[in-house]
Amino acid sequence: MGRWEPNARGRLEQAALELYVERGYAQTTVAEIAARAGLTERTFFRHFADKREVLFGGAGTLQELMTGAVADAPEPASPIDAVAAALQTAGAMFQERREAVLRRQSVIAANPELQERELIKLATLGSALAEALRRRGVTDPAASLAAESGVAVLRIAFEQWIGDTGQAELPQLMRASLEELRALTSALR
Incomplete structure (x- = not known):
């Protein structure tokens, strides 16, 4: 592959x-990464700050989505239903x-x-979701609680999904985890 071919970032x-x-x-x-991609180190650094960021370059896209x-x-x-919509969108993308x-x-x-970087990414995602809820008029602590609950559902369902043999789809696991959370919180009343 030559240096002039498209999709350098993807390669x-x-x-x-x-x-x-x-x-x-x-x-x-x-x-080694640049060589395998048929590119130069300089091209690598045009797309990524370091080799770690190759794995986290999609965090911004996920957050925007x-x-x-x-x-x-x-x-x-409701705030949690708005977060549930976000979870379903993310789950479909990951699936x-x-x-x-x-x-x-x-x-x-x-x-x-x-x-550690993954945890930072999840914390940043939680903050962004809370801010998106605030823009909808949700006040704190409801915005922060709904957002952080959504991140917890995402993390737990994701862990189940990667440990699964492919039987369950991530959006299905997210819905089940969210329903479990709703059952837990309704039991507190």
Whole structure:
């Protein structure tokens, strides 16, 4: 593949993931990723700040997708229902990319540094969802509680999904986790 071919970012992401799985994250260099993609290190750094960000470059897209779903939820939707709409949108996106998501997650699970970055990403997502709810007129603590609950549902359903043999789809697991949360909170009344 020549340097002039399109989708440099996608090629770098694919090359990095292949190398991380084959050799390990810590043992893979930016030079090796660029070479595997048929690009230069300079091109790599035009797209990513460091080799860690190859795995997290989609965080902004996920955040935009989910906050957009909150904003687009029907006006009478409760805060948790607006978050549920965001979860379903994200779940469908992850489901479509299951194999790549599973490979990415295996790299993250093997590296504490990457696990830390994943937690930061989830915290940032929670803050963005809370802000999207506030823009809908939801006040705190309801906006923060609904957003953080949604992130917890996402994380728990995602962990079930990656541990599953492919029988359950992520949106289905998210709905089930959300219903479990609703059952728990209604029992508190």
